[in-house]
Amino acid sequence: MTTSDMTADGTADEGPESRRLDGNAAAGPLRELFSVDIIAAACTCAHCGGTTALAEHVLYADAPALVLRCPSCTGVVLRYASAGGQARLDLTGARLLVLDLAHDGRPG
């Protein structure tokens, strides 16, 4: 975000960019499906080949589905929605997920 996106008092304009979150905030919805926290998993982007933790992706949670975008190329990496007792997961943009099972994202 550049300063031109900011109003004088430092608040952001009300575009979807001003409400984007970190991938870490998708941890709850994804635990509806997965028995471990996959948010710390290293994800290789199918668009640009870059590898970043899912937690460090950019999350758009306003849409009917939650959308995780690659922090390098902004390509859609993961889409997830659940409604009416059905979960829908689209991982087309994720070439590889590498998950540390020993820690499950937790220290100690």
Place this chain on the structure above:
Amino acid sequence: MTTPTVTTAGPARRGGRLLWTPARVRSVQAETARATRLVLEVPGWAGHVPGQHLDVRLTAPDGYRAKRSYSVASGPEQPHVELIVERLPDGEVSPYLTQQLRVGDELEVRGPVGGWFVWHASLGGPLQLIAGGSGVVPFLSMLQHREAAGSDVPARLLYSARALPDVIGADRVAATDAGVTLVLTRQAPATWQGPTGRVDARLLHEHVVPPDARPQVFVCGPTGFVEAVADALLELGHPPERVKTERFGTGGGAT
């Protein structure tokens, strides 16, 4: 040292997945004019790592549902789960949580979640926390834990608030032996000696543990604040892998 063990099955878990579970409101207290502290009793709470959040779900009589995330304000050593919610006047969920909710009410929660934006004494330091507005909430949990664990990890908190009465967690901020810099963005008393105005690269350069000390940096608050601070930190030479961010969305508004 009390390391929260969290992998065992509790009532909220079935097949390892995390389900919505009812929580009871034990107390509702004004934290500031715009923020409310909620103490919750969550049966089967698996214990959290400082920095984790939970999701809250509200269901209207007509079946309409809204969910939002809230960081855990309490430390893992404390007996109950505490949240601090800031009221956004035109928001959907925060006015309900701050003004309508009463002791004894039930809320649906799902958590703790978010194993990324966490700090635990075993992870070491130095620790640099940077908060805008309600973004201080997960740091209150980290500071509480650091003290309860008797950790000697050097820690600093840079906290940007609108004015002194808007400071969330004032007791803990005053009591901690971590170095605290409070920045007031809107209004400061005539006698105020500390920094004022926007948190920019110059202020970060002066008040944040420098990159050569290799701090673990956490930045939390409204999306605009977090992105501006994270960009400035990278400019100052902090490597991206040592800067973790938690954007709250517009939640928290101006800082």
